[in-house]
Amino acid sequence: MFTPEQMSRILIAAPRDVMVPVISELYRRRLFHIEDFVEDDHEEYEGYRIGHPVEGAGETSKELLRLRSVTSAFSIRPDDIEPSQRLSASRLKDQIETELPAIEREGEELLATRSGLENQAKELEQKIDQLTPFTGVPIDLSFLYGYRTISVLAGSVPKKVEIGAPHEEYYVESKTGNLLIVAVPNEYRPDVERTLLDAQFQAVAIPQESGLATERIAEYSARLDAVRREMDDVSSRIDSQREKHAGFLVACDELLSMDVERAEAPLRFATTDHAFIAEGWVPSESVAALSESITEVSGRRAFVTELPIDKGKDVVPVEYNNVSFARPSQLLLDVYSRPKYTEIDPTLLVSIVFPIFFGLILGDVGYGLILLVTSLALRKFMKGDDAKMLLAVLRNASISSIIFGFLYSEFLGFPIPGVYATLPARHLNIGGEAGGHGPAVPELMIMSVWIGIAYITLGRILGVVNHARQDHGSHRIFAILANLGWIMVMWGILLMIWSAFPMPLMPDLTGFPPLILGLSLPAILGAVMIVLGIVFIAKESALEIVELPTILSHVLSFARLVGVGLSSVAIAMVVNFIAIGLIIEPQLENLTIFGVIIIIVGVVVFLIGHLMNAILGMLGGGLQSLRLHYVEFFTKFYKGGGKKYSPFGMKRRFTED
């Protein structure tokens, strides 16, 4: 439960002519994590080479590539598609030969047509853009170009320009820019250009068209419309093709991917001319069954054996081994880092404590319900394993939020009538009508500090266990003592504080008589623990001494459970006060038609405010409690960096044998 799945190192040696059935069996079983063979790596593998792909791998790869280009053009993603029924692999193989080429051809044609139409539309748009400045020009555009001795310049100017040289000009002012067309004899062109440049003239190209600009634009627009209609038509045909073939295409994709993976497996094996060796990892409980079936399919010619594991050198792939309740939290672990094989796997702890922290922060029945409904509703829309795990985490967190909502007696910031807050109340005095005695902030703070102390102590104890399991020799003793040292320093400080100040919800040790230097017995005990702890820490690594203040900062960091929670309560109560106290209630006293509108506004403010706060609460509650795990808890014992166990094989979703 607190350790990853136990793995065994397996070696399979067999003659080459049974390679294909062995690979197929390994693939079907989906248990064997292949350890890639690297040439010139081991002495014992002298003379072995990396294998060659099975015959036909090249063609299958090519076929897969073509298929992928079509699926990506149709924007079909296997993850988005719910498998309706499984297609049989043998029939699919026939269909791949008979039907797939036609579908691919059709798809390619449609896509080519669409991109051709897109180009046409772009061209037409460009032409219209070019003509637009000339819409006001009342003459045939063909008069503006094609002269040998005269140059025509067109463009926009900020204001009318005086041109010295002999010329003809046309000038029209408009809001979009003043158009100036100037015709000058070629010899004066440089002078005129300079004058125009000074006047901030911005040239536009003269369209090579004949007829009035407006007429041409109308014609091009009509053609553009036609092209767009055609594009819509093609797009809808593409859509219908996608609808029709999506299931078939993803099934083909799966089948071909499987073929390719199987065909390329020898690239990861060590081979000679007549034999091959595959090394890899298998969950220990499945070793017997797998080796039995491998021997079986090879006609008793394959040799399967278990190799000893060298914990120092071998990188054992890690597969989680959790109860189903804790499984969604593996996502949170993977985001940080997968545990190493020899390490404690804290998934179960995270799966229990994360929702509790979330509930402590966002303890509100109303928000809990909103998030619960959201997480359940989103399951319909979000596909994929990661999304499902995330939603399960959110679901657990919102259930915990509802439970803590009852403990805090909160519903959208209101106290729940008839429910007495078991935990210290968080109702603030907003709008002057909180009722009761306001928030019990000191009690909440102490509560969060207690949680911090407990969780950090637990983290250090797990650190002791991890070091005891992973390290060797004198380093092991020092590392264990250092972790104990951290615990001792923390509790020593606590003892000294308790013996000096009485605090609510904490043991009061101020009553002991002073013994030496005005210190009482608990205080002396605390001081001794601190000194001893520091010595233990320093013996492992003197540099760690600079980390001592983190004892204080990490414990106080748990105050965010209260701080972030109070801020969410405050926002909820402010929303209630503004919406109900300030907008709705004054109108209810003497109702008018105008008042009804104001009341509706108040309701909208209420809904939007609480929606925003629910989102903020989810982000705040989620991220803060995640952070408490990552920073304050994991740093005490958890290293991570384990390799993911990815067995050779595929989870089949669309096909079956």
Added chain:
Amino acid sequence: MAELDVAVQVAEASQLGMKALGAGLAVGLTGIGTGLAEMSIGSAAVGATAENKDVFGLVLLLTVIPETIVIFGLVVGLLLLF
């Protein structure tokens, strides 16, 4: 006598106000401090994640480390107010 009462009331009220100001400053200034600290870490973290997605957990951790500053401010603020 009445003047004295008023003076005491004024003093008490201004004491409350000062507390509120102090709490506000504690949270606000530490918030700015955290923001400044997280600014450069955050941008570097996003860059690193773009290069290599595996470091996401680690950089998230590094990014939120300065948040402790504002939590201290919050603790001080709450202790002042309540």
